Amino acid sequence: MTVLIPPRLEPGDRVRVVSPASTPDLDLVARGVEVLTGWGLQVEIGQHVFDSVGYLAGTDEDRLADLNDAFRDPGVRAVFATRGGKGAYRISDQLDFDAVRRDPKPLVGFSDITAVHLSLWKECGLVGIHGAFVHPNDESECALHRVLMSTDEIVIRQDPKELSVGLTDGGPATGFLMGGNLNTVAHAVGGELSSLDGGILLIEDNLGTGLGMIDRQLTQLIKSGLLDGLRGIAVGQFIGFEDERVNGWSVLDVMRDRIDLLDVPVLGGLPIGHGPQPATVPLGTLATIDPAAGTLTVAAGVR
Incomplete structure (x- = not known):
C-alpha cells in the first residue's frame, strides 16, 4: 500500500470543522476554534456542524456532504471532527476517495471517527490523527499543535x-x-x-x-x-x-x-x-x- 502523508499545517492555512457523527456543544466548538485561530489558522465551520436529527448532527447526506466538501476544497488544508458519538460509521464508505488521493489532508478525530480513519486508510492509505478537537489544557493543545505543525516523532x-x-x-x-x-x-x-x-x-x-x-x-x-x-x-x-x-x-x-x-x-x-x-x-x-x-x-x- 502507498501511504499518503499529508503536508503539515502552516500559519495562514484554511481548515474546516465538520460533524460526521453527533451534534457538538456550541461552547466547546467555540473553544476549539479559538485555539486554532490562535495558531494562525483560518477556521471555517461546515454548513451542517450544529444540525440535529436524533443523536446525529444532521442527515447522513448532509454530514457526508460537509466531509466531502472539505476533502474536495483545495484551499482546505486540514479537517477537524468536532466530536465522536454516533453516525460516522453510516457514511464512512461513501467518502470521495479520489479527492483524498489527489489532495491528502489530515483528518483529526477519535471515538466514532475511528470509522472514517479506518476507511481512509483502507481505500487511500491516508495517515490520520487520533485526537480530540477540543482540549482541556495548554499541554494537550500543544501536543495537537506538534502533531499537525511539525515533523517531529x-x-x-x-x-x-x-x-x-x-x-x-x-x-x-x-x-x-x-x-x-x-x-x-x-x-x-x-x-x-x-x-x-x-x-x-x-x-x-x-x-x-x-x-x-x-x-x-x-x-x-x-x-x-x-x-x-x-x-x-x-x-x-x-x-x-x-x-x-x-x-x-x-x-x-x-x-x-x-x-x-x-x-x-x-x-x-x-x-x-x-x-x-x-x-x-x-x-x-x-x-x-x-x-x-x-x-x-x-x-x-x-x-
Missing part, C-alpha cells in the same frame, strides 16, 4: 495510573499504528477494517460497552483473521471500568484472556482515549511499542 509515555497498564507484556515491536475505539474497530470487520498484518493495533474504550461486549469485540477481531501477522498492541484508556466486575473478572482479565491468544507484545497504560487529557497520535505511520521502557514512539503524521 511523537513519544507517548505510559501512565502508571491508567487501568490498562496491567496488560503490559513482552518485548519491543514495530509496525504501522492503526485502530482507535475498540467498539468501532470491531464493528468495522467486513467493512472499513483492513488487514493489520505488520501493524500495531491501538485500542481504547469506555464503560458504555461492558465486559461482555469487550469480550465479543476482541473475539470478533481475532476470528476475522484481520489480526493475523499483527506485531503488537497499544492499549489506551478504558474509562469507567475500574470497579466493573462480573463473577470476579475485571476488564483486564477479559482482555488478557483474549489478547494472550495473539501472542504479541502489549503496551498498556497509554493516556489515549476518552480520558480528561487524551494524547494525540498519528495513525498509519511507523510506530514502536517498548513495554520495558513504557513508551509508544510514532513517526510524524505530516511531512
Whole structure:
C-alpha cells in the first residue's frame, strides 16, 4: 500500500470543522476554534456542524456532504471532527476517495471517527490523527499543535495510573499504528477494517460497552483473521471500568484472556482515549511499542 502523508499545517492555512457523527456543544466548538485561530489558522465551520436529527448532527447526506466538501476544497488544508458519538460509521464508505488521493489532508478525530480513519486508510492509505478537537489544557493543545505543525516523532509515555497498564507484556515491536475505539474497530470487520498484518493495533474504550461486549469485540477481531501477522498492541484508556466486575473478572482479565491468544507484545497504560487529557497520535505511520521502557514512539503524521 502507498501511504499518503499529508503536508503539515502552516500559519495562514484554511481548515474546516465538520460533524460526521453527533451534534457538538456550541461552547466547546467555540473553544476549539479559538485555539486554532490562535495558531494562525483560518477556521471555517461546515454548513451542517450544529444540525440535529436524533443523536446525529444532521442527515447522513448532509454530514457526508460537509466531509466531502472539505476533502474536495483545495484551499482546505486540514479537517477537524468536532466530536465522536454516533453516525460516522453510516457514511464512512461513501467518502470521495479520489479527492483524498489527489489532495491528502489530515483528518483529526477519535471515538466514532475511528470509522472514517479506518476507511481512509483502507481505500487511500491516508495517515490520520487520533485526537480530540477540543482540549482541556495548554499541554494537550500543544501536543495537537506538534502533531499537525511539525515533523517531529511523537513519544507517548505510559501512565502508571491508567487501568490498562496491567496488560503490559513482552518485548519491543514495530509496525504501522492503526485502530482507535475498540467498539468501532470491531464493528468495522467486513467493512472499513483492513488487514493489520505488520501493524500495531491501538485500542481504547469506555464503560458504555461492558465486559461482555469487550469480550465479543476482541473475539470478533481475532476470528476475522484481520489480526493475523499483527506485531503488537497499544492499549489506551478504558474509562469507567475500574470497579466493573462480573463473577470476579475485571476488564483486564477479559482482555488478557483474549489478547494472550495473539501472542504479541502489549503496551498498556497509554493516556489515549476518552480520558480528561487524551494524547494525540498519528495513525498509519511507523510506530514502536517498548513495554520495558513504557513508551509508544510514532513517526510524524505530516511531512
